[in-house]
Structure formats: structure tokens, C-alpha cells
Amino acid sequence: MILTLENVSLIRNGKWIIENINWKVKKGEHWVLFGLNGAGKTALLNMLNAYYFPTKGKVKVLGREFGRAPLAEHLRTKIGLVSSSLQQKLYPADNAFEVVLSGAFASIGLYETPTDEMRQKAISLLKELGCFEYANQEYGSLSQGERQRVLIARALMADPELLILDEPTNGLDFIAREHLLEGIESIAKGSGAPTILYVTHHVEEILPTFGKTLLLKKGTVFGSGETKEMLSEQILSKFFDIPVEVVWSNGRPLLSKKVTFS
Structure with missing residues (x-):
């Protein structure tokens, strides 16, 4: 079991952010966490990464139960996270290759000497995700789509058991979005792929590889x-x-408001 949440609730600043969450994710499953802005998605992700602890209920991630075992170091080397908050923490002057290599140490910036094996792995990931051609460019000079590809490569450096993609296509145009989604699908179908949790509020991004969905509404x-x-x-x-009307095309849903005529 990758994660188990039993009757989990969280209070922040005197307000219940999430309440009575029950959720189980098995190894090898690929899930969508779908919810509108303010639904509690970010709070839930912060909990999975051990930045928040539940006010009530039991959380178990990658075999570690919150409150019963050391968490932070263990989880953050086993979970690959791609998020806008992480992107903002990286050093713009580091090149893409250095950013990817830093994922082997779960560090912001490269402070340790990577092994030849790490370097080869970083090169392979850059190639797999189609970003090898700008490996030597400064991260800050890359487009949003290029940065997201680099972040995914970075997240895969430590062979995570769980890969969390938090709104990865935000700010991307149609072509950049589709290229990124192709890369994600390739990762999901690869041998030894991590369990993937894809967080979004856009139905049309949901790939056929994501066979399970959790709908989160108002916490x-x-x-x-x-x-x-779930997407019926x-x-x-x-x-x-x-x-609403849902049309499925090539295994992906398209959503529109249903027009009614009086």
C-alpha cells in the first residue's frame, strides 16, 4: 500500500481545511486528485509530504505511520514532487543538468559531488523527457514547459516510489501541455514506474493511464x-x-456545460 488515510481531518488557523478523508492507494495504481481551487488539494499534498500532520485520523505513507516513525527524511527521498512552490525555490542560475542532479540528494542546489552513475542517470532522464538539448542552459532562462520537464526529471532521480505532479501544466499553451502529457504517459507506462498522483482541476488533462480518481470538494x-x-x-x-456534458475522445474526457433549450 502506497498510502492509507483513515478519517483524516486537518485544522489550520481555526478552520477545518480537510475533513474525514478516507483514501487508499495501492502500488502501481495511477490516481488523479481532482478538485476546484480551494478544495483542499494543497493541504492534502502537504500532509502526504509530512509538512502537515493530521489533527484527527491516521495517515500512513510508504509504510510509515505519522506519529509512530521518523518521517521527513525517509519520505522526501521516496516521494518525487513537482509543484510550483518547488519551482520557485530552485536557483535560476543553476543549469538544467545541475537541477536534475540535485534530485539525487533531495536538495535545493547541488552541494555534494555526484557519482558518474548519477550523471549518467541524469543524462538519460533529460533525454527521455526531451530536454537534453538545453541541459546546459540556466534554469531561469527556460520556458515554463521546459522547466516542468526538468522538474519531472529531477523528481525521478532518486527512483521514487510515489511521484506527485501538482498542476504540472499550469501556464502551458496547448502544444507544450500535450508534449508534457506525452512525457508523463511514457513514464507511467515504463518498467518500474512509480505510482503517480496527478493533481489537477482541468478534466481534459486526464490521461487514460490514470485509472483511478478521487474527487475532492470543500475539503x-x-x-x-x-x-x-467518477468523470461521468x-x-x-x-x-x-x-x-455538464462529458465527451470521451482517445481515452480522454472533454467537459462542457450542458446547454438546455426552453
């Missing part, structure tokens, strides 16, 4: 299960509180 689980079931017109219309 609670609205629904959880097979992606095709009936369930999503209730989720959004408006009638």
Missing part, C-alpha cells in the same frame, strides 16, 4: 473510484452543481 471526498465512473456526466453535474 471532503465527494467520490472515489474508477476514473470513467451524472457525477460531475452533481460535483459542479451545474449540468
Whole structure:
């Protein structure tokens, strides 16, 4: 089991951010965490990474139960995280190759001497994700799509058991988004792939490889299960509180508001 949450609630600044979350993710499953802005997605991710601890309930991630075992060092080398908050912490003057190498040490910046094996692995990941051609460019000079590719390569350096992609296509145009999604799908289908948790509020980004979906609404689980079931017109219309239409094309959903004629 990759993660287990049992009746988990979190209070911050006197307000319940998430309440009574029950969720289990098995090894090899690829999940979507879907919710609108303010649904509690970020708080939940911070908890999975041991930045927050639950006010109530039990959290177990990668075999470690919160409150019963040392967490931070263990989890942050076993979880690959790609997020906008991480992107802002990196040094713009470091080149893409150095940023990827830093993932082997789970550090911001490269302070230790990487082995030849690490260097070869970084090169392989840069090539796999289509960013080898700008390996020597400063991270700060890269486009948003290029930065996201580099961040994913960095996240994979330590062979994580869990890869969390938090809104990875934010700020990308259509072409850059699709190229990035192709890279993610390739990773998911590769041998020895980590369990992937894809966080988004855009239905059209959800790839066929993500067979499970958790719908988060106002800090609670609205629904959880097979992606095709969770993204049905009936369930999503209730989720959004408006009638919606879902069209599936090439295994991916397209969402629009249903037009009714009086």
C-alpha cells in the first residue's frame, strides 16, 4: 500500500481545511486528485509530504505511520514532487543538468559531488523527457514547459516510489501541455514506474493511464473510484452543481456545460 488515510481531518488557523478523508492507494495504481481551487488539494499534498500532520485520523505513507516513525527524511527521498512552490525555490542560475542532479540528494542546489552513475542517470532522464538539448542552459532562462520537464526529471532521480505532479501544466499553451502529457504517459507506462498522483482541476488533462480518481470538494471526498465512473456526466453535474456534458475522445474526457433549450 502506497498510502492509507483513515478519517483524516486537518485544522489550520481555526478552520477545518480537510475533513474525514478516507483514501487508499495501492502500488502501481495511477490516481488523479481532482478538485476546484480551494478544495483542499494543497493541504492534502502537504500532509502526504509530512509538512502537515493530521489533527484527527491516521495517515500512513510508504509504510510509515505519522506519529509512530521518523518521517521527513525517509519520505522526501521516496516521494518525487513537482509543484510550483518547488519551482520557485530552485536557483535560476543553476543549469538544467545541475537541477536534475540535485534530485539525487533531495536538495535545493547541488552541494555534494555526484557519482558518474548519477550523471549518467541524469543524462538519460533529460533525454527521455526531451530536454537534453538545453541541459546546459540556466534554469531561469527556460520556458515554463521546459522547466516542468526538468522538474519531472529531477523528481525521478532518486527512483521514487510515489511521484506527485501538482498542476504540472499550469501556464502551458496547448502544444507544450500535450508534449508534457506525452512525457508523463511514457513514464507511467515504463518498467518500474512509480505510482503517480496527478493533481489537477482541468478534466481534459486526464490521461487514460490514470485509472483511478478521487474527487475532492470543500475539503471532503465527494467520490472515489474508477476514473470513467467518477468523470461521468451524472457525477460531475452533481460535483459542479451545474449540468455538464462529458465527451470521451482517445481515452480522454472533454467537459462542457450542458446547454438546455426552453
